[in-house]
Amino acid sequence: MSVRRVEQIMGLPISVDLRDGDDAxxxxxxxxxxxxxxxxxxxxxxxxxxxxxxxxxSREELTPxxxxxxxxxxxxxxxxxxxxxxxxxxxxxxxxAVVKGWAVQRAADILREGGASxxxxxxxxxxxxxxxxxxxxxxxxxxxxxxxxxxxxxxLGVRDGAVATSALYERxxxxxxxxxxxxxxxxLSVTVFxxxxxxxxxxxxxxxxxxxxxxxxxxxxxDCEVFIVDEDRQVFRSPGLPVHxx
Amino acid sequence: MKRAIPVxxxxxxxxxxxxxxxxxxxxxxxxxxxxxxxxxxxQQTQAAPQTTSAAPTTTGAAxxTTGAAxxxxxQQTQQQAQTRNVSGPAVNTSEGTVQVQITLxxxxxxxxxxxxxxxxxPTRMALPILKQEALKAQSADIDTVSGATATSEGYKKSLQGxxxxxx
Numbered sequence: 001m002s003v004r005r006v007e008q009i010m011g012l013p014i015s016v017d018l019r020d021g022d023d024a025x026x027x028x029x030x031x032x033x034x035x036x037x038x039x040x041x042x043x044x045x046x047x048x049x050x051x052x053x054x055x056x057x058s059r060e061e062l063t064p065x066x067x068x069x070x071x072x073x074x075x076x077x078x079x080x081x082x083x084x085x086x087x088x089x090x091x092x093x094x095x096x097a098v099v100k101g102w103a104v105q106r107a108a109d110i111l112r113e114g115g116a117s118x119x120x121x122x123x124x125x126x127x128x129x130x131x132x133x134x135x136x137x138x139x140x141x142x143x144x145x146x147x148x149x150x151x152x153x154x155x156l157g158v159r160d161g162a163v164a165t166s167a168l169y170e171r172x173x174x175x176x177x178x179x180x181x182x183x184x185x186x187x188l189s190v191t192v193f194x195x196x197x198x199x200x201x202x203x204x205x206x207x208x209x210x211x212x213x214x215x216x217x218x219x220x221x222x223d224c225e226v227f228i229v230d231e232d233r234q235v236f237r238s239p240g241l242p243v244h245x246x
Numbered sequence: 247m248k249r250a251i252p253v254x255x256x257x258x259x260x261x262x263x264x265x266x267x268x269x270x271x272x273x274x275x276x277x278x279x280x281x282x283x284x285x286x287x288x289q290q291t292q293a294a295p296q297t298t299s300a301a302p303t304t305t306g307a308a309x310x311t312t313g314a315a316x317x318x319x320x321q322q323t324q325q326q327a328q329t330r331n332v333s334g335p336a337v338n339t340s341e342g343t344v345q346v347q348i349t350l351x352x353x354x355x356x357x358x359x360x361x362x363x364x365x366x367x368p369t370r371m372a373l374p375i376l377k378q379e380a381l382k383a384q385s386a387d388i389d390t391v392s393g394a395t396a397t398s399e400g401y402k403k404s405l406q407g408x409x410x411x412x413x
Binding site: 006120142149153219234236238 | 375376377378379380381382383384385386387388389390391392393401403404405406407409410411
């Protein structure tokens with residue numbers, strides 16, 4: 001049985017294309033995403049993140065999930081010299097950049113643990129895939145062209161893996177350099193292919209926050225393959241990127 | 247291990263010029279000129295390694311040193327075919343002892359491996375070499391799209407929205 005469903009959660013349209021599972025399994029994945037939103041959203045006053053930010057919880061009182069999210073934030077903040085941060089000066093705690101990829105990866109894990117082996121989950125352009133949609137063929141993941149919304153600039157062939165893109169289009173300059181608090185410049189879009197979406201998504205966002213320095217930084221990250229477009233429309237691509245020849 | 251990578255990369259940057267310096271080192275750019283074929287498609291293929299050598303790398307110094315000593319065409323052909331491993335000296339850093347091994351195909355680095363790294367087993371390092379190319383556009387047959395569609399309005403108009411059959 002196959003299921004296709006789209007729901008708006010965490011401010012994102014989240015699509016599930018489940019080829020070997022039923023609606024009840026898809027619902028479990030969506031239920032987790034709604035619960036994650038309630039727990040980690042800095043925009044909900046009752047969330048664990050908001051309560052921590054107001055000083056109502058100490059670090060010792062946090063759930064293991066939030067501890068995991070915060071330690072991921074800390075690792076990337078240190079690795080980027082503060083360009084990536086969950087705490088921009090003068091603003092509240094906002095671990096959204098890590099939570100999104102991390103939570104969507106766990107939603108995909110719920111599908112797998114529920115017995116599914118062929119699916120594609122897309123959360124606002126961040127993708128987790130498993131198996132093959134057709135025998136012998138990978139999922140064809142197009143990377144949106146940074147200037148042309150209806151075209152792609154590369155197609156990746158992915159079986160079990162994750163693809164995340166951090167870019168300027170649409171939401172405008174929404175990524176800030178944690179070192180300056182100002183919008184980042186230098187890159188148009190950063191796409192990262194990795195085994196796990198938490199890694200792919202955070203690496204893409206952190207590289208974007210670093211500006212041009214993010215090109216080499218991302219390429220050095222273990223088990224990450226990158227496709228980066230700079231402001232001069234020059235592409236920097238890892239040799240190991242699984243480019244699908246159409 | 248991840249934190250050790252910048253240290254290792256810096257060590258590689260320092261050591262690569264030393265290893266690469268050999269009287270027979272070939273110049274890739276010249277090979278392309280010498281071998282310039284008449285068939286345009288073939289020419290494109292031949293030109294690919296040149297683009298690669300121009301890409302930015304964390305080893306930084308490598309592209310420069312590869313051009314150090316021009317040689318004859320015959321020597322270049324031999325160099326291109328040869329695969330060899332070169333182990334660097336053990337270097338003491340503030341983080342611990344680092345020793346890396348590079349694999350060369352001709353005069354191109356095809357692999358970098360840490361033989362000794364602080365607090366870790368021998369490990370393969372990501373090749374910090376990126377290919378550079380011009381941005382292209384295509385409307386291909388795809389299953390899904392990577393690229394932010396943050397707003398619901400944007401989603402409706404987006405490729406992903408179309409793929410999901412969104413109304």
